[in-house]
Amino acid sequence: MSRANGTPYAPHTDDETAAMLAEIGVDDEEALFDIPEAVSFDGDFGIDARTERGIRDECARIFARNDDLTEFLGRGHYGHYVPSVVDHLADRAEFLTSYTQYQPEVSQGFLQALFEYQSMLVELTGLDVANCSMYDAATALGEAATLADRVRSTSGDTVLVPEQLREGKRAVLENYCDGADLAVETYPMADGTADVDALADRAGDDVAMVYAESPTVRGCIEERLAAIGDLADETDALFVLGSDVVALSVLESPAAVGADVVVGEAGSLGLPTAYGMGLGIFACSDEFLRQVPGRLVGASEDANGDRAYTLTLQTREQHIRKERATSNICTNQAWVALRAAIHAATLGPDGLVDLANDSVREAEALASRIDELSGAAAPVHDRHHFREFAVRVDQPAEAIAADLEGEGFAVHAIDDHLLQVCVTDLNAGETDGLVAAFEEVL
Amino acid sequence: MSRANGTPYAPHTDDETAAMLAEIGVDDEEALFDIPEAVSFDGDFGIDARTERGIRDECARIFARNDDLTEFLGRGHYGHYVPSVVDHLADRAEFLTSYTQYQPEVSQGFLQALFEYQSMLVELTGLDVANCSMYDAATALGEAATLADRVRSTSGDTVLVPEQLREGKRAVLENYCDGADLAVETYPMADGTADVDALADRAGDDVAMVYAESPTVRGCIEERLAAIGDLADETDALFVLGSDVVALSVLESPAAVGADVVVGEAGSLGLPTAYGMGLGIFACSDEFLRQVPGRLVGASEDANGDRAYTLTLQTREQHIRKERATSNICTNQAWVALRAAIHAATLGPDGLVDLANDSVREAEALASRIDELSGAAAPVHDRHHFREFAVRVDQPAEAIAADLEGEGFAVHAIDDHLLQVCVTDLNAGETDGLVAAFEEVL
Amino acid sequence: VREPLLSEKGQETVDVREESPLPDDLTREELTLPNPSEPETARHYTRLSQMNWAIDSGPYPLGSCTMKYNPKFTEDVAADTNAAIHPDRSERSAQGNLELQHRLQEVLAEIGGMDAVTLQPPAGAAGELTGILVAKAYHEHHGNDRSEVVIPASAHGTNFATAATAGYDVVELPSGEDGRVDLEALEAAVGDDTAALMLTNPNTVGLFERDITEIADIVHDAGGLLYYDGANLNALLGRGRPGDMGFDVMHYNVHKTFATPHGGGGPGAGPVGVVDELAPFLPTPRVREADEGSGYERFEPDHTIGKVHGFAGNWLVSIKAYAYIARLGDEGLADAAAKAVLNANYLAERIDLDVPFGPFHHEFAATAGDRDAADVAKRMLDFGVHPPTTKWPEMVPEAMLTEPTEIEGQSSLDDLAEAFNLAYADTDEALDAAPNRTAAGRIDQVGAARNPRLSWQALDGE
Amino acid sequence: VREPLLSEKGQETVDVREESPLPDDLTREELTLPNPSEPETARHYTRLSQMNWAIDSGPYPLGSCTMKYNPKFTEDVAADTNAAIHPDRSERSAQGNLELQHRLQEVLAEIGGMDAVTLQPPAGAAGELTGILVAKAYHEHHGNDRSEVVIPASAHGTNFATAATAGYDVVELPSGEDGRVDLEALEAAVGDDTAALMLTNPNTVGLFERDITEIADIVHDAGGLLYYDGANLNALLGRGRPGDMGFDVMHYNVHKTFATPHGGGGPGAGPVGVVDELAPFLPTPRVREADEGSGYERFEPDHTIGKVHGFAGNWLVSIKAYAYIARLGDEGLADAAAKAVLNANYLAERIDLDVPFGPFHHEFAATAGDRDAADVAKRMLDFGVHPPTTKWPEMVPEAMLTEPTEIEGQSSLDDLAEAFNLAYADTDEALDAAPNRTAAGRIDQVGAARNPRLSWQALDGE
Known part of the structure; x- marks a missing residue:
């Protein structure tokens, strides 16, 4: 064969190429390009082709340059143990190498899987409609704001968000609000959750949307969601609730507290820790069905009268x-949604609830152990926590975090004297080590 | 659910179990067992159930106790780089979790893959028939002896094998010969290959089978196979040739040198280094079709007149x-045969020939570099070599091998002052290191 | 071959409060979800997968989607657990990931002829939004109040939606008679309000915009920026770089051009490249080499637009793209473009449908003439291939936009051509009845939209 | 849905001598093999896979084959590159593999009630041969010249072939009227020439040999050894151990009992366990703990039979078996047996076919009566399940030997029963025409054997 210097993924032999060129009626491949000389490129990129094995080795060497730390990191990106079966099934080429289901008759498999994913979110949120994915929690929040703009624009152009909100998430929201001429404004928090009285004072006709999170970015479970929902309702603002797919399995149903839209992260199921790669939830009530962003899979029938699915x-x-x-x-995160659905199926409702309950118990247990150390107090907020909590340290937080890193542990430094620690099933077995490291560095 | 203490791979809920027991008409599962008290077991094995993640961690820790050595080991078990696509395709559940094709109508995929594997071996050996796998080269050799017993038993009961033969392979052969009342006897070698004159002297009516290898266990390419074939032919002995699937892609065709049967190893394609796990070749001429051991896949037709495959x-x-x-x-090595076939398809004939040619060149180059060192001479035999060669060292071989291990390299110590070194694409990039280590320890 | 819903195989209701460490007023009462065993789960998804067309099934010539083979080894590279770190890792403890990000930025910049690249946008449309927001910030920074984005009628729908999302008014540019940008119409369309022209090149029927230099001049003279939609970059690899053509900002569709798997609709990635002048506006953080020998560091561009993804984008996709580019190298990338263009031209030659416009590159828009393109497509399914994109772009009546990519060989293209020709020549009855050799028959799309049932809960009682 | 042979998609002939570093007289002239691109290869094998039934497709109740779900995570454990070492590694550098071998030996010994275990045999039949060779060596060591192995008529064919391979004459023991061993017939069959009785328990129709103590006494009194065929061990897990029943030597089918994948026919593994007296005859090397704290070592048993595999057997299979056993633990293993037996009994209750003999455990042999069992099986394929083993064992006319294993749930068993019943009640014409919903129609087996075409070379010109 003569593919040596070409792409290894094209099958053409020299003979075949020649025959095809002859059929077209040109002499060589160059003749097929209609690019004026002035803008054609005849340099090179300087990229040497490597072998498959060479690249595997090279990338393994590069990634080995990441320090081997035990991470107690969260704040919006969570790793749980992903059962092996998730990889094995999601990696099936018929899923992984397919695209959007433009021809549903040959795409029933993925469509049904996404339909099931949507259904899982309908159960978890109590809302009527869930789309089949956004990029991540931050972009889903941005999309919620544009939805508010479309359906609540008569009310005003202010989007109220909690004071404590992951900075990156707010930055994404700002970009979506920018195009919709919405203004983002914060409302204060009291001991880790929404200051509902202050929020009530702020509420008014100029508010298009109220956003609350539970758990919050600091892991606090919001206790007065229904009150927030009522406030939003009274002023005709859209009530958007941010949450997490695991937390939703035990927390009060968003529909029950009056949420119009639920956004948040579902990549905590199915995806391992992946440097922030996510899976955005977007669910809402029927009222907004024609305003939902992103793809929706629906049930229908085929010509034989059998149930079938389609975008x-x-x-x-x-x-x-x-x-x-x-x-x-x-393009969305369909394959990640598939992974989340498989993970959820593997857990079943009891496994999911166990995982959520452990996320409460482990956080509580770890916080109280850290609280016993001199020089640290945890949790900072007197709330129920999910997976994570803030820690107040006497010394500068950055220094403590750096010292902990020296001991092999990664935590967040979130303010001058505030750390944040996240515990999941992945690192729950390493809490002794973390506590010992804290003791060492405090 | 209530599967907590049972096997995680049975779906029965307690309710389901109860309903099924009721249908059968018994009170509990115990009532289904008809085991007399005297021989029933009511102890425990002392095996604690672990989680999937726990076992992955546990086994990873165990395997990490293997030293991280660069291996220059061969002598019958060879690792080449296995392209990623081999794993991805062979691991497809329809292949991996299927069984023998007793119902060919729903097993066309694996049957065709095995038919293609057989065809590849027919091309490589020049013989008419190849079965769809034996366990490994050693058991294939044993099966060849029992074939000789069946088809050449009138001639005698002696099996002649080369003096230099991997001990383990000979031990397996002895076990097969034992049951067939065959006696294994060796013939001498001259400078690494068969001493054909001595073999001629030994040949006679009592010989049922003559076995030769190319490459030999020391990597020598046999130069007088046709003469050995003639000798066997003259005395009506079965001529069995042992080889390797990669070597066969360039060495003279076994059919051309008169081989009646080809055995050997095909796991050098498709299987990574796997602690000796293998894939036995068994090919022979049409004459012995009804005497072939193991499974054969044949082409046929289905009821629609379309080509179809079947055992x-x-x-x-x-x-x-x-x-x-x-x-x-x-049970055979069908899935390993599938892997070898996929690997061969990925290489194509040119890739396969390149791999074989490199196996000759790399061995030659490395031998000559070692030969330049004082205290070592290589190759010991003045022959062409494939992948591996013997090295004579002045000091005790065991000590040198141990010292090399200290430097991070594994080689064979095969005799008091003989080492053996095997080079493939996997370790060819590490030869500088090996030579330096030799220099260090010699 | 219907596979029941997981919910139909059995659900379980868990009493949440029974074991919850939380007070009752913070928890739901119960949760009802399917509870399959692992073997049941494996069978369910295995069967579903077998009802799904994919690149590994056969030809998948969706125009403008660049469905090419996803090399398996890139999955293994991306599965490296050492790369699976949290995005909030300190710089010093994440040098491996930062290095790979930097390497990918560098090769993408080189390939596009750009000066700076961000990997943050998680998809092509997100890349578009990033690019347009960068352009907007640039104009605002320079005190320019520009309200319009000009987009050719034949452009991808995302361009229009992106401009609107960024708060721009869209000025639609009608196509010229030759299928390309009409310079006079462009002159008329651009002006003081023009923030940018978004252009796909080769355009969505595979035509190279020969007048690209003039186009760039017109836009730049009006004070606008030139945006390159990377959807069709596969046709240009090694033959032309957007940066050399005067484009100021572009996105790359790595799941198209660089063969990362499409995953049933995503994830993709849409890195954005810009010329130096726009670099200060890119999303934060960016990654650069730190002072000599001290590795890599993150930094915030001076006038950053902020963020377009909560973290660092679709990281696993970035890894796969890097691995693919490294595998092909200069010559492989150029050959991919050559073979993609060769294949499109060969296939166009072999089909009986008319192909207006030309010379096209990696894709062409055949017309089904007086047949319904959607019906022809359904019939093609019966012949064992996936049909092209249909009824788009609108400038070609009953369009069948076809992009075979470089991975098909001659015989595969011949099979594809045969499917085209058989379907195109088939009877109206056959087309209406198609498909009938697929897992499902023709699906009622109108009914699905009229009576939306979007969850198994909505099917209760059916 | 026919997929062409790889050779039909195009072959290439390479001139071997052109580039060979070897002299011409040692090389072949040319080599002709298929030369697909990687995408073509991926599609070829993906399509082939889709034409193949597997456990992950649905019920696969082959009697005596124990087709149970193969947990995916065991694949990941076995893929650990640290375990991928060469078998000739020194002891000191291979402590990880030696430890895992030792651990697996230990748990297998415990489960079987045996004193020593070798992992070397690469399959069940290889395990049988190992066991019989060990028995033979034992007898020879004690100066006993015994020439016969006694085997019940209902035993697996491998038992007979194994005995013959080991050089023994086979004495076939007719089944008693209750389907079990007839003690009188056994008394008559054994004697001074008896080297061993090979017994499967529960036997091949799922019946436990209730008289096992008496059987053991008879054989031992005659100076013979008792061999346990592990094919049906899944029914006994945690309920009975061969060692406790008087068996001296046994093999384990780890691809059955311990859920390692069957791989389309292999690889499996057939570890052999023996009582103390036979341990010195096991294959070499064995693995044991070295002196305190110094890890593990290999050693050669004093009277070893030598080797039954060139190296250490099917290593990857050993790893998966260990992982499976560790996952289940004591309770899981016992529950697997309980559910396997429950499922077999439930299914037997639900089918319309007669099931002679009982009480059976994990499998039963239904009779198709005056229908042809093979035809009924073919028809079952049309109903979306894999049929049972047919026409064996011969003691049941038109036998359909059925082993659903523990992995099926009630609804899956109901589906299976329905397939049984529909097929069994179907017309002769329908049975003759079956299957007709499968990738291939009924295949001509007689023609295949009469005109053997075993390679694509043999198809040339067709």
Whole structure:
């Protein structure tokens, strides 16, 4: 064969190429390119082709340059143990190497899997509709704001968000609000959760959307969601609740507290720790069905009268509605949604609830152990916690975090004297080590 | 659910179990067991159930206790780089979790893959028939001896094998010969290959089978195979040639040198280094078709007249012919054969030939570098070599091997002052290190 | 071959409060979800997978989607557990990931002829939004109040939606008679309000915008920026770089051009490249080499637009893209473009449908003429291939936008051509009845939208 | 749905001598093999896989084959590259592998009630041969010249073939009327020439040999050894141990009992356990703990039979078996047996076919009566399940030997029963025409054997 210097993934032999060129009626491949000389490129990129094995070795060497730390990190990106079966099933080529289901008759498998994913989120949120993925929690929040703009624009252009909010998430929200001429404003928090009285004072006709999180970025479980929902309702603002797929399995149902939209992260199921790669939840009530961003899978029938699935309500989408679409999203996180669905199936409801309950218990247990150390107090907020909690340290937080790193542990430094620690099933076996390291460095 | 203390791989809820027991008409599972008290077991094994993650961690810790050595080991078990696509395709559950193709109508995929594997070996050996796997090269050799017993038993009961033969392979052969009342005898070698004159002297009516290897266990390419074949032919002995699937891609065709049977190792394709796990080749001429051990896949037609594949000539096999079967083999190495076939497809004939040519060149180059060191001479035999060669060292071989291990390299110590070194694409990039280590320890 | 829903195989209701460490008023009462055993789960998803077309099934010539083979080894590279770290790791403890990010930025910049690249956008459309927000910030920084983005009618829907998401008015540019940008129409469309022209090149029917230098001049002279939509970059690899053509900002669709798997709709990644002038506006953080020998560091660009993803984007996708680019190298990338263009031209030659416009590159828009393109496509399914994108772009009536990519060989293209031709020539009845050799028959899309049932809960009682 | 042979997709002929570093007289002239690209290879094997039934497809109740779910995580454990070492590694550098071998030996010995275990045999039949050779060596060591192995008629074919391979004459023991060993017949069959009785328990129709103590006494009194065929061990886990029943030597089918994947026919593994007296005859090397704290070592048993595999057997299979056993633990293993027996009994209750003999455990042999069992099986394929083993054992006319294993749930068993019943009640014409919903129609087996075409070379010109 003569593919040595070409892409290894094209099958053409020299003979075949020649035959094809002859059929087209040109002499060589160059003749097929209609690029004016002035803008054609005849340099090189300086990229040497390597072998498959060479690249595996090279990347392994590069990644080995990450320090081998035991991470107690969270704040929006969570790793749980992902059962092996998730990889084995999601990696099946029919899933992994397929694309959007434009021809549903040959895409029933993925469509059904996404339909089941949507259904799981309907159960977890209590809302009527869930789309089949956004990029991550932050972009889902941004999309919620544009939804608010569309459905609540008469009310005003202010988006109220909690004071304690992951900075990166707020930055993403700002970018979506920018285009929709919405203004983001914060409301204060009291001991880790929303200061509902202050929020009530702030509420008014200029508010298009109220956003609350539970658990919060510091792991606090919000205790007055229904009151927030009522406040939003009274002023005709959209009540958007941010949460997490594992937490939703035990926390009070978003529908029950009056949430109009639920956004948040579902990549805590199915995805291992992945440097922040996520899976955005977007669920809402029927009222907003025609305003939902992203893809929706619906049930229908085929010509034989059998149940079949298809992408539906596509007139909301950019490829049909263009600038009047509900979002510009096209490629989404479908495969990650598949992974989350498989992980959830593997756990079952009891496994999911166990995981959530452990996330409460482990955080509580670890906080109280750290609290016993001199020079540290935890949890900082007198709330129930999910997975994570803030720690007040006497010394500068950055220094303590750096020292802990020296001991092999990673935690967040979130303020001058505040650390944050996240515990999941992945690192729960290492809490002794963390506590000992704290003792060492405090 | 209530599977907590049972096997995680059975789906029964307590309710389901109860309903099923009721249907059967017994009170509990114990009532289904008809085991007399005297021989029933009511102790425990003392095996604690662990989680999936726990076992992964535990085994990873155990395996990490193997020293991290760069291996220059061969002598019958060879590692080449296995392209990633081999794992991804062979691990597809439809292949991996299927069994013998007793219902060919729903097993066309594996049957065709095995048919293609057989065809590859037909091309490589030049013989008419190849079965779809034996356990490894050693057991394939044993099966060849029992074939000789069946088809050449009138001639005699001696099996002639080369003096230089891997001990373990000979030990396996002895066990097969034992049951067939065959006696194993060696013939001498001259400078690493068969002493054909001595073999001629030994040949006679009492010889049922002559076995030769190329490459030999020391990596020498046999130069007079045709002469050995003639000798065997003259005395009506079966000529069995042992080889390797990669070497066969360039060495003279076994059929051309008169081989009646080819055995050897095909796990050098498709299998990574696997602690000796293998894939036995068994190919022979049409003459012995009804005497072949193991499974054969044949082409046929289905009811629609389309080509279809099926296991065939099963009357040779134990499940039908019982004690008159050609072998007792049932479960074989089908999945490993699939891996080898995929690896070969990925290489193509040019890739395979390149790999073989490199196996000659790299061995030659490394031998000559070692030969330049004082205290070592290589190759010991003045022959062409494939992958590996013997090294004579002035000091005791065991000590040198141990010292090399201290430097991070594993080689064979095969005799008082003989080492053996094997080089493949996997370690070819580490030869500088090996030579330096030799220099250090010699 | 219907596979029941997981919920139909049995659900379980858990009393949440029974074991919860939380007070009752913070918890739900119960949770009802399917509870399959692992073998049941494995069978369910195995069967579902077998009802799904994929690149590994056969030709998948969706125009503008660049469905090419996803090399398996890139999965293994991305599965490296050493790379599976948290995004909030300190710089000093995340040098491996920072290095790979930097390497990928560098090769992408080189390939696009750009000066700076961010990997943060998690998809092509997110890349577009990033690029347009960068352009917007640039204009605002320079005190320019510009309200319009100009987009050719033939452009991807995402361009329009992106401009709107960023708060711009869209000015749609009609296509010229030759299928390319009409310079006069462009002159008329751009002006003081023009923030940017978004352009796909080769465009969505595979035509190279020959007048790209003039186009760039017109836009730049009006004070606008030139945005390159990377959807069709596969046709240009090694033959032309957006940066050399005057583009100021671009996105790369790594799941198209650089063969990362499409995953049933995602994840992809949409890195954005810009010229030096725009670099200070890129999302934060960026990654650069630190002072000599001290590795890599994150930094915030002076006038950053902030963030477009909560963390660092679709990291696993970035790894796979890097591995693919490294595997091909200069010559492989150029050959991929050559073979992609060769294949499109060969296939166009072999089909009986008319192909207006040309010379096209990696894709072409055939017309089904008086047949319904969607019906022809359904019939093609019966012949064992995936059909092209249909009824788009609208400038070609009953369009069948076809992009075979470089991975198909001659015989595969011949099979594809045969499927085209058989379907195109088939009877109306056959087209109406198609498909009938697939897991499902023709699916009622109108009914699905009219009576939306979007969850198994919505099917209760059916 | 036919997939062409790789050779039909294109072969290439390489001139071997052109580039060979070897002299021409040692090389072949040319080599002709298929030369697919990686995408073509991926599609070929993906399509082939989709034409193949597997455990992950659905019920696979092959009697005596114990087709149970293969936990995916065991694959990951076995893929550990640290375990991928060469078998000729020095003891001191291979402590990890030696430890795992030792651990697996220990748990297998415990489960079987044996004193010593070797992991070397690469399959069940190889385990049988190992066991019989050990017995033979034992007898020879004690100066006993015994020439016969006694085997019940209902035993697996491998037992007979193994005895013959080891050089023994086979004495076939007719089954008693209750389907079990007839003690009188056994008394008559054994004697001074008896080297061993090979017994499967529960036997091949799932019946426990209730008289096992008497059987053991008879054989031992005659000076013979008792061999346990481990094929049906899944039914006994945690309920009975061969060692406690008087068996002297046994093999374990880890690809059955311990859920390692069957791989389309292999690899399996057939570890052999023996009582203390036989341990000195086991294959070499064995693995044991070295002196305190110094890890593990290999050693050669005093009277070893030598080797039955070139190296250490099917290592990857050993790893998976260890992982499976560790996952289940005592209670899981016992529960696996309980659910396997429950499932077999439930299924037997639900089918319309007669099931002679009983009480059976994990499998039963239904009779198709006046229908052809093979035809009924083919028809079952049309109902979306894999049929049982047919026409064996011969003691049941038109036998359908059925072993659902513990992994099926009630609804899956109901589906299986329905397939049984529909097929059994179907017309002769329907049975003759079956299967017709499968990738291939009924295949001509007679023609395949009459005109053997065993390679693509043999198809040339067709």
